[in-house]
Amino acid sequence: MKVLVTGAEGYIGAVLGPYLAERGHDVSGLDCGFYRNGWLYEDGRRRPPVAAMDIRQVDAADVVDFDAVVHLAELSNDPLGEHDPQLTYAINHRGSLELARACQAAGVSRFVYTSSCSVYGAGSDDARTEASEVLPQTAYARCKVLVERDVQALADERFTPVFLRNATAYGASPRMRFDIVLNNLAGHAWTSGEIKMTSDGTPWRPLVHVEDICEAILLALEAPREAVHNQVFNVGSDEQNYRIREIAEIVAEAFPGCVVTYGPPSADNRSYRVSFGKIRRHLPGFRCRWTADRGARQLREIFESIAMSKEVFNYRAFTRLQQLKYLVATRQIDEQFFFREPTGRAAEA
Ligand SMILES: NC(=O)c1ccc[n+]([C@@H]2O[C@H](COP(=O)([O-])OP(=O)(O)OC[C@H]3O[C@@H](n4cnc5c(N)ncnc54)[C@H](O)[C@@H]3O)[C@@H](O)[C@H]2O)c1
Incomplete structure (x- = not known):
């Protein structure tokens, strides 16, 4: 199958490209390259060609x-969305919708969209299913809800969108993110031997390993149309609904000698438990092969192998918001986050 992966140079994309190619698909990528500087380690895998383009x-x-198109390219988390909500709507909602329209018009038959469990937002401790009410708390999560709604309306006999509401990812990717919870805690555990929680860690946060997300995407691409047509799936496993304090304890276990301390209850009210039964019913081959504990040990092994320093852990490109602020401050991207002309060419003109 000829597959285009948008956001191929991001955290998930850098694992997904080789993952699909190694399973026989003809993969190309598209990415504007916001985080290109952030490459944590070499994994020796062949990566598909990537067109430098904005969605x-x-x-x-x-x-x-x-x-098929797998669409990952968005501003990828809540702090980014709150930084500039209008821009988040422009890229994540309108950009994604226009991309889906282009795919439908061009006869692309499958469109796999990476939504997020953060659409469930806040509320009771009951596990949310795909039929539960959504309660998005941020511009990022509201955009996910809007894209699902608007792209579902485009589905027809030739165009099959599939919506994967991923839990929060963790685990190794060469284009690392240290702004997602388990990876962040592991980085602290390694560089300082200490996890200082600024909150009491009581909110629920389901987790899923980046490779298990890749497996869900692969199955969503390959499944018979009737199993996935215009369907929403939570991606993760029931066993990986954790409270944030449990995640801290699991990470501390994987980094011998690491100490965890807690702060007061947080004002951040995002908390959700999620049910992951539907994906297993519709895509019977799907199961999560990773656990948080194994993922934390995987990260420790990588940090050991590259002798990761505090400077590397804190490098701006591994924290999405910091990198974008840097690109704006250095005028490499404009206020709408489009890359400007390369300085060399601009200077010649
Ligand atoms: N990582 C998670 O925990 C998680 C969980 C649920 C859903 N998701 C979703 O999965 C997708 C990928 O997440 P990720 O963690 O790999 O994020 P990421 O930020 O690492 O990667 C996103 C990639 O998209 C590119 N991009 C962003 N805007 C673009 C634009 N306008 N045009 C072209 N390229 C653009 C960036 O350069 C980057 O390489 C996102 O849509 C995210 O919302 C991620």
Whole structure:
């Protein structure tokens, strides 16, 4: 199958490209390259070619050759969304919708969208299913809800969108993110021997390993149309609904000598438990092969192998918001987050 992965140079994309290619798919990527500087380690895997392009500039001609598009390219977390909500809507909602329209117009038959369990937001401790009410708390999560709604309306006999509401990811990717909970705690445990929680860690946060997300995407691409057509799936496993304090304890276990301290209850009210039964019913091959404990040990092994320093852990490109602020401050991207002309060419003009 000819597959285009948008956001191929991101945290999930850098694992997904080789994952799909190694399973026989003809993969190409598209990415504007916000975090290109952030490469934590070499994994020796062959990566597909990536076109340097913004999703807001893609039209039907750019996708006409593909059987499927996996769409990852968005501003990827809550702090980014709160930083500039209008821009989040422009890229994550309108950009994603226009991309889906281009795919539909071009005859791309499958469109796999990476939504998020953060659409469930806050509320009771009951595990949320795909039929539960959504309660998005941030611009990022509201955009996920809007894209699901608007792209579902495009589904027809030739165009099959699939919506994967991923739990919060963890685990190794060369294009690392240290702004997601388990990876962040592991980085602290390694560089300081200490996890200082600024909150009491009581909120629920389901987790899923980045490779298990890749497996869900693979199955969503390969499944018979009737199993997935216009369906929403939570991606993760019931056993990986953790309270944040449990995640801290699991990480501390994996880093011998690490001490955990807690703070007062947090004002951040995002907390949700999620049910992951539906994906297993519709995609019977799906199961999570990773646990938080194994993922934390995987990270420790990588930190050991590269002797990761505090400077590397704190490098701006591993924290999405810091890197974007840097690109704006250094005028490499404009206020709408489009890359400016390369300085060399601009200077010649
Ligand atoms: N990582 C998680 O915990 C998680 C959980 C649930 C859902 N998701 C979703 O999965 C997707 C990928 O997440 P990730 O963690 O790999 O994020 P990431 O930030 O590491 O990667 C996103 C990639 O998209 C690119 N990109 C962003 N805006 C673009 C644009 N306008 N045009 C072209 N490229 C653009 C970036 O350069 C980056 O390489 C996102 O949509 C995210 O919301 C992630």
